[in-house]
Every structure is written in C-alpha cells, then in structure tokens.
Amino acid sequence: MKEFAHLALDTAAQRGATYADARVVDERQRALSTKNGKVGHVSSAESLGIGVRVIADGAWGFAATDSMKREDIERTATRAVAIARASATVKSHELRLAEEKPAVADWTCEYKTDPFTTSVEQNIELLLKVDEEMRGVAGVTLAETSMNFRRYEQWFYSSEGADIHQLRYITGTGYSAYSFQGSEIQKRSYPNSHGGQNQNKGYELIEELKLVENARRVGEEAVALHKAAQCPEGRANIILDSSQLSLQIHESIGHPIELDRVLGMEANFAGTSFLTLDKLRNLRYGSELVNVVADARPEHGPGLGTFAYDDEGVQAQCTPIINQGEFCGYLSSRETAAAIGEKRSGGTVRADGWSRLPMIRMTNVSILPGEKPLTFKQLIASTDEGIFMDTNKSWSIDDKRYNFQFGCEIAWEIKNGKLGRMLKNPSYSGITTEFWNSMDAICSREEWVLWGTPNCGKGQPQQVMGTGHGASPARFRDVKIGTAYKGN
C-alpha cells in the first residue's frame, strides 16, 4: 500500500502540490437481518481504493479512485492538483494548517473475536432465536433483527512524512418488535433503536448484550403500549435513559461544537452553530454537573469515535468540551484550528471510506458520569414526580442547534420515588442551553454506557460516520413535554 500512496504523493508534488496526503482503505462488511421468522438478507461487501488530498496554489483539491493501477493513481493525483488550482480561483484567504509532527504508527483496536471468523449459520441462528422470542408475544405484528460486522483497514501517508496504519473491527446488532392495532403502530427496540448498539469490538459485543434474554420483554412492551395512557402535554421533570441521553448529546452538543459548522463551512447543508467564537469559555452551557469531553483515545472505551490517529495523521486526544457547565472546547481540524489561532488540531477529522474527503466528525463526545455514587434505582427513588423516557423514536433540531424535539418509544410515570404507569408516545422539547442547565442529577459510572451512533450524516457529497457517546441516566427539571402530538 505504501508504494501506491507514495506514487500518489510523488505525482502530486511533481504537479506542484505544496502538501499532499493519501489514504488507502480496504474495507470488508457482513450484514445479516431477519424478519418475521425468515432471513431478511445476508450479504457481504468489500471495497478497496485510494483518496488523494492536496494543497496547490493555497487551496484544497481531492480525488479518489477504486483502481490501484499505477497509471490510474497517477491520473488521480494529477486530477487532485488540477482541482486544487481551480479552487484557488475562488478564494478569500490563504489556506493554513496547524503544525503537526508527522507520526509513524501501527494500531489495531482491541478485540477478542474477529467477527468474520464466526459462521453465518451461527449469526442467523441467534437472530432467529431472538425473532422467535419476540413473535411469541401475542400482538407482535412485525419482528426485525440485524447484525453487522465491518473490518476497516487504513494506510495514511503524507508529504510531511506521516506513515500510519490502523485496523478497526466494528460490530453492531439490534432488534425491534412492532405492534399494529386499530389506528396505532407501536415499537420497542433493544439494545437501542436505529441499529442497536455498535462498538469498535469483535463478536464479543454480541455475546455481552443478552439479546435473547431481552427479546420477550421487548415484544411485550410493544404490545402493552397500546393500552398505555398518552404522554401528557405540559412541563415535567424527566429522566432520560442513557441511550436517549447519548442522542441528546449527539444533536445538541456534538454537532454545534464542530468548528467547521461554527466557521460557516457547512452553511448550505448541515447548517451553522449557535456556538460562535465569542462563546468559547464565555457561555454557561449547562449546570455544574454537566462535564463533557470529546475523547478519541482508546482508554475512553471501544466507541465508534475511537482511533489512534485521525485522517490527517493527528494523534487521538481528549478535549474538554464542557467543564462544570462552562463551554470550553470545539472539535477541530488542522485547517480550522489554524483559522482560530489554535496551535494544534484537536484530531477529529475522518472520512467515510477511501472515496470521501476527510472532515471534522464527532469522536466520542460523552458526558462524564456523576462523581457521587448514584444508581438508576436511587435516581428514581430521589424523584418525587416526573417521567422516565426510554429509547429514541424521533429526533429533530434546528440548523443552529438551538431548538430540539425528541420522541421516545416508551415512558413511565414517576410518583413518590417509584416508577408507575406506562405512557405511550412520550416526547420532550426545548432550547439546548436551557435544557442542559436544567440537569440536576446524573448517575455514576456503573450506569454509564458508551453508545455507538452508526449513521451520522454530514457533508456534500454526504458522508456517513459512526460516532460514540457515553452517558448515564440523568434528570432534567421542568422540561416541556408532549409537544409532538399537540394539535394532532
């Protein structure tokens, strides 16, 4: 791979590039699903290619090809330089990159069992067992399960001398039970909705999740929701489970701290951010209990945002984002760090495969667990009145990341420190900073889960990236609830 990449770097230099990097990516995937007792799909895929990013005439160019022939790699690098020169004809400033010492490294994520060594029969058998458990509940009208494995191997080389090889395994699984009755479709998912749980792990993730053990409960809850009371409209104290809180972090902290958004570079599609530069170290984002980091280091855990080096060759870091409620950090790249006068990139740049341009992506943007011991049971017990909402169903936030609305699959009333009756169609909404300032309790480390969001979309052409978000269940006071069904 080194030979291919250096051919690209040398060609780019000969054509006048002042900087170049090349990423060769070799990717393998296995995807399986079942639906109502039958295999839905079984497929495998592999993809190999090279992406070449250059600076020429003080502007960016990028070209990618799936051909590893010498002449095609040379042509692709030449094309990247021509594109950069065209970029330079419409520019308002000279491009500068924050300094980075070129790294030479080789890293493989921690895993116990290479998921591709497990048999497809074994994978299908497990999913069908889960499916059978869900459909064993009268009233379940649709049962769906899925399992995905990915092996992502990347070689990164730069004209500055970086030489980095990384290998990651990504495993994911999840399932949902649906129940259609009368004029209502209800759904419950495990271990999370929208693809379940996904981590940088091997097959051991599948074995840890107790998939079969939870399937019947999930089916029963989907059916029981039909008879549950509608979530009221008004204001209430709410407790969010850790998976819902992880998505709340993703949308209302993770995206607005992306420095490319802040600087207007995503204005046409993903939007901008309310976190303008004047707010850095000058905004009370949340209550004193809110401590958030963007941590790509392996010691943070096997999140989808865990790596050793980002796709600009910058070492993984832990960047404080919110410290005791104060906003204190952005996600940055070499270009955006230089643009705001930072000495070094935060190391958060990643690309969706070999064919796409690396850009700022969330790493593992996690809320730290409470320091005082607090289990979920204790959190409920300490709440006189409120609603506990579990598992995301719908999510939406404006293009500056102020106003959000989330729907959950299920909720329970809390009365006098105890979970009470089930509620259906729960939702809550608010303004980002008001919401995070209303957090008055968060569970401690034993309740903290590092969730994977496998499908975060950003960029044009759009790129899909996995991000990680650690969270414990937390309580928020006096939040607007039930708006999603208001007027309908």
Place this chain on the structure above:
Amino acid sequence: MLSKEQAAEIFKRIEKLTTAEEVEVLMGGGRSALTRFANNTIHQNVAEESHFISVRTAFKGRTARATTNKFDDESLRSVVAAAEALSKVQHPDDDLLPMASAAEAGPATALPPRYFAETVAVGPAERAAGVREMVEIAKREKLTAAGIFSNSESFEAIFNSRGIARHHTESSSVVSVTMLAKDSSGWQKANSADVRRLEPKALAEIATRKARESAGPKEITPGKLAVILEPAAVLDLIGFMFYDFGGMAILDQRSFLNERVGSKLFGENVTFWDDVTHPLQSGAGFDGEGMARERVELVKNGVVQQLVYARNTAAKVKSSAVAAKLGTIRATGHGFPLPNEIGEAPMNIVFAPPSSPQTTEQMIASTERGVLVTRLWYIREVDPYEKILTGMTRDGTFLIEKGKVKHGIRNFRFNQSLIEMLSKVEAMSMPVRASGEESFDMVVPAMKVGDFNFTEVTKF
C-alpha cells in the same frame, strides 16, 4: 463507465465461474465531482471514480449477495464464491421466486434522454466559474455565499441467467446556494441531467432576495396557520410517505395505508402517480430485479388507488388475507435488489397539474394571514400511522398579511400530520422538478395549506 457490451462480457465471465442454479449480477458506478463553497471561497473540491459489481446466487429458495469494487479474475472468482457460500448456509424460503426471465421483465421502458455529454464535460474550471458568478453576487450584496456545484455520469446494469440484460446511463448536475446575511438567509437548489438548464446566477439572485427580505426576523406566536410551501418544502415532507406505498409495507403492517387502500385519505385535488418516463424525472427504466418500471397511479382525487409491488411481494400479497382489500396486485417494476426486507417503493413521483394552477405570488395575494416557507430541515416521523412529522423551517421564512409578504420571522418547529396536510390543500402551482435535502427529487407543486400546525419557535 462500462458500456452494455463490457458489462455483458463481465456477466459471461461470472456465469462461467458459478455453480449456482441461478445468478444475477448488478453493476454500477461512474464519475462524480462536487465543488463546495462557503464564506465566498471554494473550501472543498472533490472528484471520485468508483464502480461495483454485485453478485446474487440462488439455490432452491436460498439466495444471498456479495459485492466488490474489483473486476479482475481473482476478485470475480472470490465474489462469486462469497455469494454462493452465503446462499448455501440459509434455510430455503418457499416464497422466493425463480429469477425473472427476460419475457417476464417486459420490454425496455422508453425513456427521454438522460445522458448529456455537456454535463459530463464540465470540469473543475467550469464549476469554479459557476461558483464565482454566485460569489460575485454575494460580494455585491455584502452577503456570504455557501453552496455546491456538482456534476456526474453514472451507469447501472443488471444481467441474470434467465436472459435479463439491462443497462442505463445518465448524467446529473446540481447547483445549491445559501446566501447568509447578519441575521437571515435565503436558499435555492436545482438539478438537471442537462447542465445547460441550470442557472447558478438566477438561483443566487433569488437566494439573495430571500436573505435580504427576511432580515431582522420577528418572533410570532406558533399555532395553526395557513402556509405556502415552496416545492422543495413540499417534496421534503411528502417524501416520508412513499415507502408506505409498497405491498411489503402492507404485509408487514408498518404502512399508514394499512386498512386505508381504496379509501379517500386526501383532498379531492390531490392526484399523483409514479412515472419513470416523465420528462422531468430521472433514473433507469428497470428495478432491482430487472423488471420494467410501469406507470402506477397511486392516488386519484384523494383516493389511494394502487400500491407498487416487487415480483416476490406481488406473489405473496396475492395469497394473503389482505389481497381483497388492495385492488390491482401485480409486479410493477419497483422492487429493490434482492434479498431485502423493504420490498419496493415508488421513486419517480409526479403530481398531476391542478385544474386551476396558481403561482406562489397568487397564493400570497389570496392569503389574509399565513407563513411562506422556502425550505424545511431535519424532518422526522413522530407517528407512523397518522404520519405526523416534525421538523423546522429554514433559510427564508416569512409572515404574510393581507395578501403581502410583510417580513421575515423566526423559524418554526412543526408537528404536522401528512394526511391532514394533503386534505387541506387550498391551492397548487404547476408541478416542477424539485430538489431538497431530506427526500429524493420529485415533480411537485408549491402548495397553500390551511391550518398547518406550527408548535414552537426557535431563536433565529
């Protein structure tokens, strides 16, 4: 880009390599490039060449797919072996039909020209020139421009061992522009197979006017208000219902059309169909199994007429308990590549021209109090059966009073049932090819809708 002959030659090589009873090969790919600008600067500028070959094998009711992006002999041997191995370990599925024959798939659907050499010939210098035109307008108006100018050529092909041999090429070009002022913005987007039909300057001028006219947005109280949705906003909303117009969605009981096919669900003035041959549409004239795409009337005068079906779905639905409630059931050429769980969906939506079309200006003139919406954002489904959607307005939201656009307003969140919305359409423009960000492109009108349910307001 592979020609039909080149693709056919690859299929022959694969046929020789497989021991499967049946084999199907999908091929696709092409070249694409996208110039992206923000802060009046080209800040990202990319080009990509990629291809794939995807092999599906079948052995007595067992089928699976393997995909690679390498076309050498060893890679072909490997991808065939992978598909066969995945197929063989499965339990036989009695519902899986043999692959479609050429006779069953039907003759090739005649399509208007969708490949333009002029589009493909556009290079980085031409895209930069188009961007410069838009940026110059921004500079003239002391605004900041952001957007894209892209072009591509692509092909898709399907061959199978029962004689299907289909190949389609098309080109595409897109311009999108957002103009940003101090506290307001405006947006426009257009696409075409023929780049000569795109007018970057004209789009930038409209976006500029919207940014200027929405400056100093005022907050108004949310509630049920008359709304005028420009075509991009209509498209992004209604795109959420079309995955429910497939037979598989009914069998799975996940469709909002459960128990509603044949009933009057929308207003009398709502008629739309799926038609890949429409001159403003795009895409191939065949589906994921190679079946010819048919024109299907989905809704006529508010009544849900017919669903679309993949071959396997049609066979399954015909023998199901719901068959009698669904009207015509036949394979319509809307299936996704097998194996899959979703089945099918109509992807070439065309709205019927209204009997008395109105321009957006006429709709505004007839509105006592309401909201003009340029674009919507982050739309998600709140309720799958009542089809309640939530989302935000964006990049040009205005208050209309006494027949005139008064001023920009802070953006709203809505929670709106699509069923109710399409029951309260008071006026429509002539349908146009529209392009948004949350759904696939369609031929849709601007709409004036009564009692649109705005529930919250944001801070800008």
